[in-house]
Amino acid sequence: MVVLYGIGMIIRFILKVALLPVQAALTLLLFALCYVGGLVTYASELLGTFLIFCGICTFWMKGPATMGWQGIIAGILFAIIPQALTLWGAEGVLCLKDLLGRV
Structure with missing residues (x-):
């Protein structure tokens, strides 16, 4: 049993x-x-605004x-x-890093 534990x-x-x-590549990613x-989120927020x-101007006019x-x-x-995709992508990479860290 000790031999199997050592292996x-x-x-x-x-x-x-x-x-x-x-892990390093996932951190860079x-x-x-x-x-x-x-x-992208900043640009899309400007366009959305x-x-x-x-x-609103269409209603006013x-x-x-x-x-x-x-x-x-x-x-x-x-x-x-774009903000949702960024958050979900970052959470996915973090979950993958956590999974690999438990090995």
Whole structure:
């Protein structure tokens, strides 16, 4: 039994050393995802704000109501979807890193 425990410890150590570059690559991927996601989120928030403003202006200028609602809904979607994808992607990478860290 002690021999099997020793072999298991050796195999676990080898796996930890082998997975170290994978952990480093996932960390770099996480940093890149957060950076690019932040830029895309900022740009999409500006576009979404512009679309919401245009939708509200359409109501104010007595334009077609459907066009105003479409502008507001499109603006909300443009602001929310990139941020949600960034958060979900970062959480996915963190969960994968946690799973590999438990090995």
